[in-house]
Structure formats: C-alpha cells, structure tokens
Amino acid sequence: MAQPKTRWDIFCTVVDNYGDIGVTWRLARQLAAEHALVVRLWVDDLRAFERICPELDIHLDAQWQQGVEVRHWPTEWPETDAADVVIAAFACQLPSAYMDAMAEREKPPLWMNLDYLSAEDWVVGCHGLPSVKYKSVQKIFFFPGFQAGTGGLLRESGLLDRRRRFQQDPESQRQFLQALGVVPAPGAQLISLFAYENAGLASWLDVLAADSTPTHLLVPEGRILGDVARWLGVESLAVGDFNVRQALTVQVLPFVRQDQYDQLLWCCDFNAVRGEDSFVRAQWAGRPMLWHIYQQDEDIHLDKLDAFLALYGKGLSTEAAEAMNGLWRAWSAGQPIGQHWLEARKYWPELQENAEAWCLEQALQADLATALVQFYRNWI
Known part of the structure; x- marks a missing residue:
C-alpha cells in the first residue's frame, strides 16, 4: 500500500x-x-x-x-x-x-x-x-x-544545463530579447539593473555614457527607476521607455515572471541585482555581477557583504579582488561607483572566469x- x-x-x-x-x-x-x-x-x-x-x-x-x-x-x-x-x-x-x-x-x-x-x-x-x-x-x-x-x-534540477544551452544559442537569446522589445546595437554590452534606490548610480551612468563601448542597460520595473529618471532628466519612467545618452541606451522592461528573469540574467554580460532571490539567480547565471544588499540597522548588512566577498573572491588575484570589493562596497554604501567600475573593467576576463567557477562550485x-x-x- x-x-x-x-x-x-x-x-x-x-x-x-x-x-x-x-x-x-x-x-x-x-x-x-x-x-x-x-x-x-x-x-x-x-x-x-x-x-x-x-x-x-x-x-x-x-x-x-x-x-x-x-x-x-x-x-x-x-x-x-x-x-x-x-x-x-x-x-x-x-x-x-x-x-x-x-x-x-x-x-x-x-x-x-x-x-x-x-x-x-x-x-x-x-x-x-x-x-x-x-x-x-x-x-x-x-x-x-x-x-x-x-x-x-x-537550484532546480537541470538549471545549469538549461542555462548553458541558452547561453550557447545566440538565436534563442535574440528571440527572447526581441519578445521584450530589446534589440541591442551590434557590439553593445548588455547590463541588467535591479536595485534599491542608490545615490551612487549617477556616477556609473556617467561613465557608461562616456565609454567607447556602447552599453544597453535593461532596467526592470523597480525602486531604482526614480534614480535613473533623475539622471536622464525626465520626470518619470515607465515600461517601454527608451532613452539614449551618448554610448548608453536605457530601456525599461516590464516586471517578468521568474523563469523569464533567469533568461534575462543569462543574456546579460553583467547583472546588478538586489536582495536575496535575484542575488542567487545571478550567481547561477555565471556572469560578473553586483549585489545591492538589503540595508539593515547599524550597517550590520556590510558584515554580511564582506563575508560573501571573502568567499566569492577567493579565486581572484589580489588586484582583481580589490577592484571587485571596492565596487560592491561603494554600491551598497550608496557612494559613487564610476571609478570603481573602470577599475573592475581592467580585470574583466578574470571576473568572468571567477563567476562561472563560483557557479560550478556552488552546484556541487x-x-x-x-x-x-x-x-x-x-x-x-
């Protein structure tokens, strides 16, 4: 029975x-x-x-x-x-x-x-x-x-296999992005931005706009939109809005279901995420990332941030770890991160390898x- x-x-x-x-x-x-x-x-x-x-x-x-x-x-x-x-x-x-x-x-x-x-x-x-x-x-x-x-x-069964197949299939990525109304310019780096309000955002957008490499910034509906709107000099932003400032294209996306958000992270070269759920999903994406940790009283969240960085960056060179740590700490403190971003970009291949290695290690x-x-x- x-x-x-x-x-x-x-x-x-x-x-x-x-x-x-x-x-x-x-x-x-x-x-x-x-x-x-x-x-x-x-x-x-x-x-x-x-x-x-x-x-x-x-x-x-x-x-x-x-x-x-x-x-x-x-x-x-x-x-x-x-x-x-x-x-x-x-x-x-x-x-x-x-x-x-x-x-x-x-x-x-x-x-x-x-x-x-x-x-x-x-x-x-x-x-x-x-x-x-x-x-x-x-x-x-x-x-x-x-x-x-x-x-x-x-981590759902087969998640990393699905991610790997998707990331190795440019046509699937193109179709997914197109369904969201996203058509990146050739050679543009794709960045997703899901974060709490952050006073340090403007300096990052300044640097992206002035960069020689074009950037397509995908911003799902959320609390960071007000800061993005202020930098753009517009009163507000809504789903579908599309703004270009020099080398930077900013596009507002709808809030999507969880499996679609996974695919968005898999499409992007870099993911800025917040809280806990999107933080974990960005790690499974195997791409360089930036975490906006939830702020707690007496800044005890920064101890939590440092504890994660110590584990996540243990395979990096001293210089790459310092660059990444500086970026993450400044972001979670609401400080300007433009220069920290430029410093981290110097170690991009190493950060990419580390993100994938960390993903595979956690999957064990x-x-x-x-x-x-x-x-x-x-x-x-």
Whole structure:
C-alpha cells in the first residue's frame, strides 16, 4: 500500500515586495514538482505575488498554481490541520491558532525557520540547531548558505544545463530579447539593473555614457527607476521607455515572471541585482555581477557583504579582488561607483572566469529543497 504523501506548509509574509515571495514560491514549486510533496503556500500579500505569477487570482482564498496549493493568509485564521512539515520563512510569526493545531497533532510536525541567506561563519554552527519551543513543538533553525554544513541554495534540477544551452544559442537569446522589445546595437554590452534606490548610480551612468563601448542597460520595473529618471532628466519612467545618452541606451522592461528573469540574467554580460532571490539567480547565471544588499540597522548588512566577498573572491588575484570589493562596497554604501567600475573593467576576463567557477562550485552542494527534504527524512 502506497504511503500518503508528506504534507508541507510554507508561510510567507511579504516584507520587501518580491524577495520573500520569490524565494518561497520557487521553493514550494520545487518541493511539489521534484519531490512529489503536497505543498500549501500561505501568503499575506497576493498582489505582490501576482507580479511574479500573473495567473494568480488575487480574489481567491485558495487556488492551485503549478502544483502548489496557494492560500491567502487571512486576518481571521480558518480552522485547518497542521502539516507534517511547517516552514516559517524568514522568521515570520505563525498564527496562534495554527500553532495550537501543530501542538494538537499526535506526532508533532517538523517546524523550521527558513532563515535569511548569509555567508557569515556563524551560520554553519547554527544550522540545524533548536530554536524556541511551543508546547510540544520544537522549532529548528535552517540556514541556506554557501558552505558545507548549511542548507545550500535554491537550484532546480537541470538549471545549469538549461542555462548553458541558452547561453550557447545566440538565436534563442535574440528571440527572447526581441519578445521584450530589446534589440541591442551590434557590439553593445548588455547590463541588467535591479536595485534599491542608490545615490551612487549617477556616477556609473556617467561613465557608461562616456565609454567607447556602447552599453544597453535593461532596467526592470523597480525602486531604482526614480534614480535613473533623475539622471536622464525626465520626470518619470515607465515600461517601454527608451532613452539614449551618448554610448548608453536605457530601456525599461516590464516586471517578468521568474523563469523569464533567469533568461534575462543569462543574456546579460553583467547583472546588478538586489536582495536575496535575484542575488542567487545571478550567481547561477555565471556572469560578473553586483549585489545591492538589503540595508539593515547599524550597517550590520556590510558584515554580511564582506563575508560573501571573502568567499566569492577567493579565486581572484589580489588586484582583481580589490577592484571587485571596492565596487560592491561603494554600491551598497550608496557612494559613487564610476571609478570603481573602470577599475573592475581592467580585470574583466578574470571576473568572468571567477563567476562561472563560483557557479560550478556552488552546484556541487545539495540544493536547498533537497537539503530540506533530507533533513526531514533524518528527523523522522
């Protein structure tokens, strides 16, 4: 007789527009598709979710999307059974009635806090440790990460093979970009820009505009558009807007679904990304990148940034590492980065090789979804 499928509940409160839901939506789909699990994804903000899953009906409390039961997380919690595995994404607080339902189960569920991604050394020591306890139910810390002893990174089966085939197929890239209305000039470098507001942007755009190499800058809808508009001297920017300043072409793209964003990253020579979800996807693209880390009180995010740079740049020469580190640190501090960009360009082949080598190194670890499933199997 077949064993019943394990039921998983993932809870997501949308704090930073798309990062939280981006991670949990990828995870939920992978658990259902690759591990044959019954997955419910509880989300408090369906409007933000709709941006990355346009098929979503924001007026429904319950619906199925891509093999996942999507539930609206309401103010008034409905009576519902607790799942076998409960994931509180990014330390979100579960409804008290659901916590009671967990405690009432004959066998308590595995309750995990899926924490934020970090390269800091202490993560390895804390991964898998017990956290708080509610009645008979023990919460466990589960940390994604870049090193052995962590939960790894989200990576769907076959992702790097799909990326490699796409990057080796100029016609597929041309068709993808053309569908977005992007037709780069011959010889232009393609750069994607997805970032928070940043006072350091203007100096970078100045340098790109004055460069001898043409640049086509692709800017998906997002918080950086206001800074781009100010540099261009226009009141605002909208999807489809197209502006040329000397060697720099700026084009505003629509907010696209996750698989299309992956392909956008794969097309570009350089990707500026933000937060957590796009940060990980840029690493799988195997191209030089720039991370705008989410700002935290007392600048503790800069410790997180330095910890990642120490790992990511360990294969670089001293000079290339210093150039890259200077660029990343200035960007996350909101400082002018034009000169840092010019310095980093001196080591472009080395930065390209490092990006691909890092990608392949990270792919040697178990992916996050597989690590979660294995953790549950060990737990039972």
